[in-house]
Amino acid sequence: MKETFADLARSVVDRGLCTGCGACVGTCPASALEMDYSLDEPEPCQTGECTSCGICSRVCPGADIPFPEIEERVFGRRRGPGEELVGVHCRVLSARATDEEILRAGSSGGVTSALLDFAFREGIIDGALGAGMDVARPYRTAPVLICGREGILAAAQSKYAVVPVLSLLKRAGDFKRLAVVGLPCHVHALRKMAVLEELASLTSKIRFVLGLFCASCPFYTGTEHLLREICGIEPEDVASLEYRAGKWPGGLRVRSRDGREVTVDRHQYVYHFLVFYSRDRCQMCYDWSNEVADISLGDRWTPQTGEGAGLNTVIVRSETGGELYDLACKKGFVDSEDITLESVLRSGALEAKKHAGMYRLQRRMAKNWPVPEYHYPPRIYPLPVGERHFAPRKGQRGG
Ligand SMILES: Cc1cc2nc3c(=O)[nH]c(=O)nc-3n(C[C@H](O)[C@H](O)[C@H](O)COP(=O)(O)OP(=O)(O)OC[C@H]3O[C@@H](n4cnc5c(N)ncnc54)[C@H](O)[C@@H]3O)c2cc1C
Structure with a gap:
């Protein structure tokens, strides 16, 4: 017997495992599902008649992500020794956009x-899905269809809320x-969709997948709390909100309808956000560097040394990703240089996700609480000595 949406709701949504990625809604052949945006994190709900086709359950990344099978299908092999913390990859780079307008607009x-700009101009794509802000409620995020340069800009x-x-x-x-x-959860769902014959006409249109690194995504309440308590602006009075406005790394810039403007330093709000408002499902996530995307992108910034401000770390993983990336560099859209994997292990929030996240997963499993199945054990792999995030400085004790 095929599964209904009610089965998915019971096994995933009601057990706190829904990522809010929207895959079930976007692939429901009966258009019987919608996202409910009235909650503190968007969740799917049934608004039409379910035909029990089971597609929503099969594409859902909430409870099951068959990493080894996805890796074999997308990359032709499973992750090998030395790839435990970042997944299968062929190249690791430090890069920036060459176009000044794009560089200024980017996180x-x-x-x-x-890469999107290049792909549009070359005719590789005629549309892209990404994240924007809700026009009616500019303090909330919304999915967007990007149709060219204006849409890209x-x-x-980065939008630090679920989209x-x-x-x-x-x-x-x-x-x-x-x-x-x-984010990783979106990409997990896309990779699950790719094996469903019923969705072939849709998935065959997807030329490439760009995955952002992700420490976690906060609840909407995180943003709303910041607005009220730190900016002194009620969410309903917000005219525009940017999470990374201004010079790198950018701050949370809010403009109110009555002309006030407040900017909150990124380090202040990211700490507040990621520590206190991180969604429960994000805290059970295995994937920091978007391990099954064609190309994964994050901040190059390394807290330990302060290097890499205003640059991306780029991890090229698949053949598709490699071809796109090389061509974009060759045609002058991206300035790029090879770096070592070890330097990536010091950057971003790898520590929080691959170590603390694994610990959390292990703990939940030991208590028999709901957890997603990744088909790899949640092992804590130590960083190579000398590449530790918070390595003691000269003169300090430790090793
Ligand atoms: C919630 C979140 C957590 C992150 N955590 C880390 C981290 O721990 N370490 C790290 O190094 N980097 C992290 N990143 C990635 C980093 O902030 C940048 O997004 C990444 O380096 C790409 O920068 P860019 O300048 O190339 O992107 P841009 O040129 O600014 O383009 C960003 C693209 O991403 C899309 N996008 C933005 N937000 C979302 C979203 N929430 N969901 C889906 N698509 C979105 C936009 O539509 C846009 O197309 C995170 C990003 C997000 C959204």
């Missing part, structure tokens, strides 16, 4: 936007060649 080095910058990007797949019929930008 890190603008490479995500530059408008959607640039059900994949719910827009149902509108993909308007496009012939798509790119998707997403």
Whole structure:
């Protein structure tokens, strides 16, 4: 017997495992599902008649992500020794967009936007799915369909709240060649979709997947708390909100309808956000560097040394990703240099996710609490000595 949406709701949503990626909504052939945005994190709900086709359960990354099988299918092999912390990859680079407007608009080095710009100009894609801000409620995020340079610039910058990007797949019929930008959970769902024959006409349009590194995504309440308590602005009075406005790393810039402008330093709000408002499902996530994307992108910044401000770390993983990236560099859209994997292990929030996250997973499993199944054990792999995040400085004790 095929599963209904009610089964998925029971096994995933009601057990706190829904990622809010929107895949079930975007692929439901009966258009019977919608995202419910009235909650503190968007969740799918049934609004039409379910035909029990079971597709929503099969694409859902909430409870099951078959990493080894996905790796074999997408990369032709499973992760090997030395790849435990970042997944299968062929090259690791430090990069920035060459176009000044894109560089200014981007969160890190603008490479995500530059790759989209290149792909549009070359005719590789005619549409892309990404994340923007809700026009009616500018303090909240919303999925967006990007149709060219103007859309790329408008959607640039990290949105530190859940965005059900994949719910827009149902509108993909308007496009012939798509790119998707997403967090690890979005990419897990896309990789699960790719094996379903029923979805072949949709998934065959996806030319490449750009994956952002992700420490975690906060609840909407995180942003709303910041607005009220730190900015002194009620969410309903917000005219615009940017999470990474201004010079790198950018701050949370809010403009109110009555003309006030407040900017909160990024280090202040990221700490507040990621520590206190991180969603429960994000704290059970195995994947920091978007391990099954074609190309993964993060901040190059290394807290230990302060290097890499305004640059991206880029991890090229698949053949598709490699071809796209090399061509974008060759045609002058991206400035790039090879770096070592070890230097990446010191950057971003790898520590929080691959170590603390694994510990959390192990603990939940020991208590028999719901956890997603990744088909790899949640082992804590130590960083190579000398590459530790908080390695003691000269003169300090420790090793
Ligand atoms: C919630 C979150 C957590 C992150 N955590 C880390 C981290 O721990 N370490 C690290 O190094 N980097 C992290 N990043 C990635 C980093 O902030 C940049 O997004 C990344 O380096 C790409 O920068 P860019 O300048 O190339 O992107 P840009 O050129 O600014 O383009 C960003 C693209 O990503 C899309 N996008 C933005 N937000 C979202 C979202 N929430 N969901 C789906 N798509 C989105 C936009 O539509 C846009 O197309 C995180 C990003 C997010 C959204």
